[in-house]
Amino acid sequence: MKTTEVKSFADVDTSELKQPIICVFNRPDDYPDKCVARLFEGTAPTNIIITRNTVEEIREDITKRFPAMLPFARSKEDHKNVVESWI
Template identity: 40%
Template sequence: MQNKADMILDTFVGIKLNTMSTVPIITVYKKPKDYPDKYIARLWDINNKPTRFVVVADTLENIRRLVPKNMTCIPPSEKDDPVIVEVYI
């Protein structure tokens, strides 16, 4: 069940993310409640605010192809929600 407020993009690659977020952070989720059968990547702002911009895929490998190569992957911390797979900054 897609969140109706979300704007689903084909990819984050080639997009000027800094026009959508002060300091772009992309969080990758596996089967979150609003997309229970998918992986999603959501653009966040550095101020700990989610944006409405997401990309959706069936596999983690496909999601990774949709994230810009110049971003650095960070594993989730123990305090993060269990559906968080990784974070890109």
Template identity: 40%
Template sequence: MTGFSHEDAYARNGNTIKVIAIYNKPDDFSAGYIARLFDGIEPTAKAVTGKTLESIREKIPKGYTRIPRDERDVGSLVESWIY
């Protein structure tokens, strides 16, 4: 996977925000990092993968803002990006 399409990254349904959550080896993906796209709080089927955090961050579309992980988040969550 090379990245999110322009439509995936920026098209909105109503007033929802776009969120990309980056995980490191979650239960369902043990091969490395995965960034999953959410439309508001609803997960989508869109995701990108990478061996390193840096390789995933390079795939985050321009205009997104990084939100650090909160201690209450699931342990595999590294950070989130919102648009």
């Protein structure tokens, strides 16, 4: 799947998603100098991401676009670069 980086989640139409979830990663292997947030449909990743310099900047974008979403801390089963998931 080819990754599509968008400027903001505000630019993404999520009306067709039944269960949008955003997973936030801190400096993953494929973006070692960035924080990345990937949009998921339930447990399935989509190709949509945003990148920022800090997790705080990612959180700001998520809360502007999805004010009802809440962050959940990473679980021990999550990948080591996962910071949190927004549901």
